[in-house]
Amino acid sequence: MSSGVSVDEFQALEQKVLRAVEIVKREREARAAAEAEVASLREQLAAQADAVEGRVQAAEDRTQAAQREKEAAEGQIAALNQERDAVRQRVEKMLQQMDELL
Numbered sequence: 001m002s003s004g005v006s007v008d009e010f011q012a013l014e015q016k017v018l019r020a021v022e023i024v025k026r027e028r029e030a031r032a033a034a035e036a037e038v039a040s041l042r043e044q045l046a047a048q049a050d051a052v053e054g055r056v057q058a059a060e061d062r063t064q065a066a067q068r069e070k071e072a073a074e075g076q077i078a079a080l081n082q083e084r085d086a087v088r089q090r091v092e093k094m095l096q097q098m099d100e101l102l
Helices: 007-101
Strands: none
């Protein structure tokens, strides 16, 4: 070796290069694993978001149904109150007529 690099120095350099290559391989594998985990977590998050959105929609639907039932019940109550007032007026009229007969 005429360039002034000894065999030991060359072997040390070779070992450093091999270690660097191994480090790069491990880092690439770790990065690939991390990217796969991120993708998996994103899929899980999307699935959970869809499930939550479905539950929210179901809750809104139940709320709307309850609101419609409430409005229907209020309508029935109003109708019954009107009917009660009409019956009361008829009874009062009948009582007045009975009083007039006595």
